[in-house]
Amino acid sequence: MIISLAQRATQAQEYYFSVKLAEVRKLMAAGHDVINMGIGNPDQSPSEATIAALSHSASQANSHGYQAYKGIPGFRQSIVQWYKRVYGVSLDPETEILPLIGSKEGITHISLTFLDADDEVLVPELGYPAYRAVSQMVGANVVEYPLLEDQGWQPDWEAMQSLVNSKTKLLWLNYPHMPTGAPATRELFENAVQFAKKHKILLCHDNPYSLILNQKPPISLLSVEGAKEVAIELNSMSKSHNMAGWRVGWMSGAKAYIDAVLTIKSNVDSGMFLGIQQAAVAALQNTDQWHQAQNDIYRSRLDAAKAFLKALHCTYDESQEGMFLWAKLPENVLSAEQLVDELLYQKYIFIAPGFIFGPKGQRYIRLSLCMPAERIWQAVQRLG
Template sequence: MIISTADRLGQVKEYYFSQKLAEVRKMQAEGKDVLNLAIGSPDLPPAAAVLNRASEELYKPVNHGYQSYAGLPELKESISQWLQKVFEVKLDATSEILPLIGSKEGITHISLTFLNPGDQVLVPELCYPAYGAVAEMCGAEVIRFPLLEDNGWQPDWQYLQELDYSRIKLLWLNYPHMPTGQPADFDTLSRFVQLAKEKQVLLCHDNPYSMILPSGKPISIFSVPGAKEVALELNSMSKSFNMAGWRIGWVAGSKDYIQAILKIKSNVDSGMFKPMMLAAVEALKLGDEWFDSINKVYAQRRVKAQAIMDKLGCTYSADQQGMFVWAHIPDDVHSAEDLVERLLHENHVFITPGFIFGDKGKKYVRISLCSGVEVYEEALKRL
């Protein structure tokens, strides 16, 4: 007997990388040396001080029990201090910050907290697929708002103003933007805050890339006066601190929003591992020299990734931020998927097709900066 699955599975596709990485592993098992330039998983280790703190705490018997659903007070205080130091925004550590087992999980917590079946959710037409996928799992309808390529991937404000907001509950945004690398802009975030107040929707700003190859001073949605009334912000230790597998992130916002999310979170997990939270405290103490060191590495890799794009005849903006290079494929190439498949099976080089981020990405590809320089050089040789 086979038990039927829930109806929601009919709304959700398996994550592209889940399927494609299985294919890559199969090729590697067959002896094919596939170079993976697709995944944004930092290959560099966390700072030595972070590893040392984790190791020290690991051997303390008192650190292995269940922890608070709301996270360690020390971690919340460290996050609050870091936000003030980096973004010059002040949030109450006790009531306005909630540590998460990764910010991806936070997308689910937020959606479960605020969405009812039949609600509508606005997401950029190019974005991290989880925003829309989780909304659909909650029974909500996803509306993709246009980004204007010829205007630096800025939102189509006329489209947003003219929408019917009677059923729209959440609006997802992400600056610095993934996948296009569009940097954060104070005026853009300000217009979103004004829109949210006018239309009475909740802004959900995903902000994991602000410290990677920044084009200026990092910006938080809470840099905009009054944003706390209408916004939440997710951030993560994954990218900026090389702690992707540790699964540590947080959501910040007003006390009422955070308390509502905690009701969901407390029914989903049993808190985070204390040694990892204390190691995160150590990471949040790192200064400019840490970010300068990792960005020096990413800058060197970006030069090589751009050289690969040049070799493929792709075009790209030099102003991108984050740990990827996003580029338009040549006009004579039918689709990004065709190009990616050819590179994978003929050259054993795996890059990301842009269509996984939305239909507008069908003519785009993305290369990650999470491999050593020698890997990009080998990819260039193969091309």
């Protein structure tokens, strides 16, 4: 006998990378050397100070108990200092910061907090799949908003006016944009805040890529005047501090939003391990030189990645930021899915098809820079 599933379990699909990486592991178990350029999994280590702080904390007998849902004061204070130094944004460590087990957890908590069944959520037609999946799991209706490819993948604010109605509750935004690499701009954020105020909807900005191969000083949505009235910003240490497996992030926003999400969070999980919080404090004090060194490594891989795209006759925008390259397929390639499978099973190279980020990505692929340049050059050689 099999107990019937909840409706949300029948609607949700297993995450694409979960399925595909299982295929990759199967090929590797059979003895094939698969070059994985599909997933954004940083291959560098956190700073030495970060690892030392974790080791020291973990060795203390009093470090292993439950922690406060809002995290230790020192962690919240470090986030505030980091936001001031990096973005020029002032936040209150007591009321405007909520640590999270990665920003993916935050997407779920925010959706549980603010969305009822049949509410509508504006999601970019290309974006992180979790925005769409979590909205559907909580019973909300996803409404895709258009991005203007010929204008740097910016939201089409004029077209979005007609998508809003009395049920529209929340809008997801993500710049620097994943998967296209489109940079963040102050004009973009000002337009977003104005749109959210006009239509009385919650603006949720996901901001994990602002320190990676950024061509201009990083910017936070919360630096826009009046943003705190209508906006929440998620941030994560996964990409910017090489701490993906540590699951460390936070949300920033007005006290009312923080308190509301905390109500849900406190019923779902417990506080973060003390050692990880103390390590995060150390990581947030990494110098500009440390971050520059990480970017130098990513930059050293760009030539190989671009050569790979050239071998596939793909085109791409040079202004991209973040740890990926987003590229358009040539006309003679029938589909991204077919190309991905051919590369995986014939050349033992894994890349991400654009359609997993939304229907508009059917003619695109995405490369990750999270592997040594030598491995990417090997992939180029395999293409012949």
